[in-house]
Amino acid sequence: MTTPPTADAPQRMHAIVQDRAGGPEVLTLTEVERPVPGPVEVLVKVHAAAVNPTDWKTRARGRFAIGTTPPFTVGHDVSGVVEAVGPGVTRFKPGDEVYGMPRFPQPASAYAEYLTAPPRHLARKPAGLDHIHAAAIPLAGLTAWQALVDTADVRPGQRVLIHAAAGGVGHLAVQIAKSRGAYVIGTAGAAKHDLLRELGADELIDYRTQDFAEAVRDVDVVLDAIGGEYTTRSFATLRRGGILVSLPSSATYPTAEAEAAGVRAGFMLVEPDHTALEALTALVEAGKLRVLVDAVFPLADAAKAHELGETGRTTGKIVLSVLPG
Structure with missing residues (x-):
């Protein structure tokens, strides 16, 4: 019989973690502690996370550009739903659908079931666009x-x-x-x-x-x-x-x-910008911007997604599906 967790026990989640530099095989699905939003942060339940060249380059060299070393979780592009908000947040409330590229070039840890983000690094997901396609847009x-x-x-x-x-x-x-x-x-x-x-x-x-x-x-x-x-x-x-x-x-x-x-x-190096994200949202909703998704993989198959991305033969984006919807 499993003992239920106490109210103050850390909650857990699944994330793709690497503990060393290397090829796609270093990406493993692991159970880790779920993050908790701090002041002026939101907790996002991730529905989809896009795969970008910066992800496999970071994986291969075993460090982020800012020097963060393993173990870590790669991934910057995210689309999901606000689960909770920290003190001082006024832009969003639980239940809001959002997308963005939080913290870049610092780790966002998007290949996971949850992440925290500054609210001004996110925007409301374009109306009528599913999470898979929304996640493919930000970076x-x-x-x-x-x-x-x-x-x-x-x-x-x-x-x-x-x-x-x-x-x-x-x-x-x-x-x-x-x-x-x-x-x-x-x-x-x-x-x-x-x-x-x-x-x-x-x-x-x-x-x-x-x-x-x-x-x-x-x-x-x-x-x-x-x-x-x-x-x-x-x-x-x-x-x-x-x-x-x-x-x-x-x-x-x-x-x-x-x-x-x-x-x-x-x-130039891209940076988080909710104003520009909102401009992209307006183009999507006006029918002037369409994002192409070449392939979708479940979170557990992140290694396969990286293998495909590194071929250089895709048209548009590769996306990891974390939760349905």
Whole structure:
């Protein structure tokens, strides 16, 4: 006979935990103590958590960018329901459906049944969107929004080149740029061109058969999600005074080359922002933003989700289903 827990006993939950650096096999489903919301925090019952490249890179190196080391739980994107609120919270109440990218780049521990988050790192889930698709938006959507809107200030009539246009960030960036009235050019394999046209791309370059640096000219904004030689080769596509926003970080960013080409260039890192999340929500609810989900795995199969993600062959996002709904 099992003895029932006392009222003050810690409550438990399931989470994906890794205790060392390594491949997907280090991700294990473990029973751990459920977090308790502190002052100005909410406790979220997680329904879905998206998988992002930063997750498998963190897993492989065994530490977060800020230095946190194992054991830990990866994952930043989340959609769920507020279970409880800590002292001082006024934005949400228990029962509210929310989504977001809390604490980035610090650990959010989203591959779990519950997490705590600052309320201003979350927004109300878009009406009519299920948790699976809502969880796929925050990190990629905020990255695209902060690059194109906050950094590049894309305006109607401008020409925008988006590399890896069918990727997690790219397919949302295509739609965000189009919603701003831009002429959108994307690089992607030919098999994905019809889909990208449906999402609003005006012109597409098959990177396997065409050299984008020769095919594209007079661009106002480049969103570079690839890095390396793509960055320097993209300078030739920009008009003088144009801007390139790079997502992959580099210790040797080609600032001198950008200056010589008469363009602006820089690296940006996404950050939690409930105002931008609410702007993305408005686009979703207006039918101007659609998130693509390539595959859904149960929480226990997080390792399989990472294996798929690391192939680089997905279109859109991979999501872990934690609770139904």
